Amino acid sequence: MKELEDIVRAFDEAQQQGKQTALATVVQVEGSSYRRAGARMLVTEDGQLTGAISGGCLEGDALRKARLVMAQQQPMLVTYDTTDDDDAKLGVGLGCNGIIHILIEPLFAERPNHPINLFKKFMSKRRNAVVITLFSLADRKGPQPGTCLYLTDEEQINQCDTTVLIDTLIQDAQQVLQSGKSVNKTYHTDRELTGFVELLKPAVSLLVFGAGNDAIPLVQMAAVLGWHTTVIDGRTNYAVPARFPQAKRVLLAKPDQVQSQVNLDTRTVVVLITHNYNYDLAMLRQLLPLQLTYVGSLGPKKKLQRMLNELEEEGFIPTPQQLQSVYGPTGLDIGAEASEEIALSILAEIQAVLQQKEGKALRDRKAAIHEQPKAEVQAVLDSAG
Structure with a gap:
C-alpha cells in the first residue's frame, strides 16, 4: 500500500512539472523472484523511479523500456527469464531462478480512468478493490491491453476494448473480491490473453492506545511500513500531535469517547500500551466484542489475565473466538528490551497475524517463501463463433 501511495504522490508531482510518465507492473512470476505480481514502479521521462519491481x-x-513506451505511447510486455544460469546475458545478473513478466504502460493524464486515478479511487475509501490487467504472453510483441477493469463492492469501471470478455472479467473480479486472493487467468477468444486479477487491500490501520515515549518508535516504524496510525491517550500533555508527526491522527480521548471518533474494520489492529490498567481494561471491554484481527496488550501475561478475570466478574465472558485475537504479552519473542526493539517485535507479530504466518525463521520453512499463484485457463467463446 505504501508503494501505491508513493507512486500516486510521484505521479502528481510529475504532472505539475509537465513530465511524461509510465507505470511498470509485475503481472506474472514463474518460479523465484525478489518481487511478486503486483509490484509497481513509476518512471518519469527524466529517469526518476518510484517504487520497485x-x-x-x-x-x-x-x-530504458519505459522511455521507449513513452515515445511510442503503447504498452509493452517485457519478460526476464533468469532460469538460465547465464543470466549475465541480460545484463542484470538476477540469480533469482524465475521468469518475471512486466507490463509497462504509458500514462495519459487526460484520460479519467488511467491506472493512477484508479488507485486514487481505491485509496479514497477503506474498501477492498480488484484491478484487472490484461496482457498477451502468446504474442509479446503484439498489442497489450493493459489495465482495463476496476471493481469494488459498490463501483465498477470498465475500459476493456474486448466486449467478448467483459462479463467473464467482471465475474472473475467478483470472485477475487470474495476469495481475497489475486489470481492469473488465461482467456481464449480469437486471441489468447492473460489477466492479472489483483486484489488491493487498504493500508493497515494501527490504533495505538498510549502516547508515552515507548509509543514513539512504534509509530515511526509503522510509518515506514505505510501503516496509518492513530495515537490515542487521555492525557493532555501526552496526546500532542507534535510528539507524533508521522501519525495520521492524535486523539485526546477517554475510553468511552474513542469508538465514536475512529473507524474500525478488518484491516484495523490495536496495541494497548497506556501503562494505565484501568484505561486498558476499559478499552479491552469495548474491543473484545468487535473481534478485530489483532489486539495486543503490553505487559506481563498475568496483567492480561487479571483484566479478563475482572471482565468475567462483571458478567462479560469472552468467547474463544474473541480471545483468539488477543495477544498478551504483545510481540514476538526476539529478546526485545529497548522500546525500539519492542516496537519491532510488536509490528513483526502484527504482520505475521495479518498474513496468517507463524513468524518463524525462513530457513526452517520447507515450502517456498511465496505461494505460487493458481493459474487458471478459461475459454471465452466469441458470440459470433
Missing part, C-alpha cells in the same frame, strides 16, 4: 537489478533495463 525487483531488488534493483531490473530497474535500469526497465527504465
